[in-house]
C-alpha cells in the first residue's frame with residue numbers, strides 16, 4: 001500500500017479563502033477589520049520566519065497586522081507593560097507573543113498576562129482549561145489545525161484509537177485534549193513511555209510532535225493507519241523533514257501528511273481563525 005498524502009496546504013488555502021470572505025463581510029458592514037498584534041523579541045532567525053509568515057497571512061485575509069519588535073535585552077517589566085497597553089486597546093483583537101523568549105523573561109508570566117479573550121495562541125491557562133472542560137473558546141493553533149485538517153479530509157474520531165507522541169505544553173498536551181473532545185480513545189506518550197513501538201502499532205491515528213528527525217520508525221505504523229507528522233526539522237543539507245520515517249511509513253499507512261506542506265500551513269490558518277473569532281465574539 002502507498003499512503004494517500006493529506007494536503008494540508010490545499011486545505012489551509014480553502015480555509016483562508018473562507019476567512020477572507022468573512023473579513024470582507026465584516027468590513028462591508030462598516031465595522032473595522034480584525035486586528036492582530038504580533039510581538040517579536042530578539043533576533044532568532046526561525047522566529048523571524050514564523051512571524052513574517054503570520055504577518056503575510058494577515059495581509060492575505062484582510063486582518064490588520066500590528067507588527068511590534070523589541071531588542072533581546074527588553075526586561076520582563078517592559079514587555080508586561082506592552083501587553084497591558086495592548087490588553088486595554090479596543091483597536092486590538094488578538095495578541096501573539098512569539099516564543100521562545102530570552103532567558104531573562106518568564107514565558108509563563110507573559111502568557112498569563114495576555115487577556116484570555118485576546119489570547120489567539122490559546123496558551124493561557126483559561127483557554128487550556130476551557131478545552132479540557134469541553135467548552136473550547138480560543139484553541140491552540142497547531143492541535144486545532146490538525147483536527148480541522150483531518151475532519152476536512154474525511155477522518156472520523158469517535159471511538160477510534162489515537163496516539164499522540166510528545167507531551168509539550170503547546171502541542172502534545174492540547175493535541176490529546178482535542179482528540180478526547182473529538183471522541184477518540186486517546187493515549188499520550190512521552191519520554192518515560194515504555195515500549196513506544198507497541199503503543200504506536202496499536203493506533204489507528206498517530207500524531208507525532210517530538211522534534212527529532214525520523215524518531216518514529218516506519219515499520220511501527222499499523223497497516224491502514226492515519227499518520228500526522230507535526231515535526232519540522234532542518235537536516236544538515238538544509239532540507240526539511242518530519243519526526244516520522246516517511247518513506248517506510250508511507251508503505252504502511254492509509255494516509256500521511258508530508259513535511260513540509262502538511263500541518264505547517266494549518267497552524268497559521270488557525271491563528272487567523274482565532275483572530276477573527278476574537279474580533280467577533
Ligand code: GUN
Nearest residue numbers: 096097098099100121141
Ligand atoms: N513558537 C513556535 N511556535 C509558536 C506558536 O505557535 N506561537 C507562539 N507564540 N510562539 C511559537
